[in-house]
Amino acid sequence: MVCLLVIDDTLLVKRSRYAVAAVFCVHGSVTGSFATRVPWIQEHAGVSAGQLGLALAFPALGAALMMPLAARVSHRLGTRTALRGLLALWTLALILPSLAPGLLTLCAALLIYGGTAGMADVAMNALGVEVEHRLKKSIMSGLHGLWSVGALLGSAVGTVAAHAGLSAQVHHAVAAVVLTVVGAVVCQFVLNIHPEDDEEPPARFALPPKSALLIGAVGFCAVFAEGASLDWSAVYLRDILDSSAGVAAGATTGFALTMAIARITGDAVVDRFGAVRTVRWSGVIAALGGLLVVLAPNAIAAMAGFGLIGVGIAVVVPLAFAAAGHAEGNSSHAIAGVATITYASGLVAPSIIGGIAQASNLTISFIVVTALAAGLAVFAPVLRTRSHTRVAD
Incomplete structure (x- = not known):
């Protein structure tokens, strides 16, 4: 039985x-x-x-x-x-x-x-x-x-x-x-x-727990790089590398495609190496991609760089949600906190990139993206999860 x-x-x-x-x-x-x-x-x-x-x-x-x-x-x-x-x-x-x-x-x-x-x-x-x-x-x-x-x-x-x-x-x-x-x-x-x-209902509105703030900061870096790459990769190829409209658009498509493929296949990597090691190496890959974009002599190199950024950041947000859900306290509350921070990142990233480009140029903008990607490797340990139990029928 x-x-x-x-x-x-x-x-x-x-x-x-x-x-x-x-x-x-x-x-x-x-x-x-x-x-x-x-x-x-x-x-x-x-x-x-x-x-x-x-x-x-x-x-x-x-x-x-x-x-x-x-x-x-x-x-x-x-x-x-x-x-x-x-x-x-x-x-x-x-x-x-x-x-x-x-x-x-x-x-x-x-x-x-x-x-x-x-x-x-x-x-x-x-x-x-x-x-x-x-x-x-x-x-x-x-x-x-x-x-x-x-x-x-x-x-x-x-x-x-x-x-x-x-x-x-x-x-x-x-x-x-x-x-x-x-x-x-x-x-x-x-x-x-x-x-x-005996579980108390969560408050209608409350500040995210400290753990969610730390995890959300990691998600912020990843979503910032995602928003910058999606909205500005085509512009980068057109303005910095003088590419045609068709080639420039291919950078955005390639970025989105590599990120989707990496997410679908990413669970096997996480199971083998764990969340912390995966995000640490993901940050390295994304930073190398950003560096390749900044130093790219031609469109092909830049497109490869954007592809590496996509691969590098793909699993970070899913793992941030997972870490928030396994944190102490109400999982939905923690996930809401992380989601709010990542949504905010996606909202402000394109405008910040544009503002930096206006003040200097897009190359400087993607140096910032590269630095944030490198930060994933440094702060990956905050995604270490703890187990928790709940009741289901």
Whole structure:
């Protein structure tokens, strides 16, 4: 009987792993669906490029404000019901931006869009950490890799819809319905975890614990390098190395592709070498990539450098979430703290890079990126995890 119970629990956890992976893919698909229709949304709302830039800051603001609430929702409802509800709010929020007729309504829509995204993000990462803990092997890198796959799928469908002349309102309404249904189905198979009877509910809003601040600082370095490379790699090749538009665009594509591949395959590396050694060597690889970008004599060398940055930073954020989830105290609260810091990094990185470039040049900007990448190797030990236990049915 004991053996059968162990087998049943093992099957339950394995099933939950695939279900959580599907949740990550759904979450990424919403982002990809939105990103491809931003030009349509801008035209429909009648906003300028500067106004659009202002509006696009609101998702990060909404996420930062709402992330701490995810822990309380999960505590009250249990992880399965909470994830199902929060994911549905996020998929349905995809409809809102395309309905906005002006700047104010677009900002409000994107604030809700970002808030629901952040809460679902915290819930699914917390559950992924729990499944990883029970499987006793790394899965977080692969989960984030599947998020990238979902974003690519959403982008592909969005590109087809745009070329077909389909309005974003129709496209997003159909995508939201499909993704909501898929999300509701796969959430049926995730672990349903409840707090201990004597466990205090987390505060509605509270400062992140000290451990989350340290872990978030590591995530900040990685996401800063990611945001800088995604938004500025093509510009770097065009302005610094005088490359054609097609070659310059290839740098961004190559960076995103290498990072996605590294995330999908990264769990095997983490299982073999551990989180600390993996991030330490990842920082070395990313720093070498940044150095190659700075010293590159031609476009090929620079593209190789951006590829190395992608490989180097790929597993850092998943491991930061894993470390936060295994830290002392409420895992969702710690993950929310780390997520808030990393979201902020992704928001400020492109503008900081642009500001440094304006004051000097892009080469100096990527010297800063290289230094932050090297910092990953130095501060990797803060990602050392501790075990924890919770109750599930």
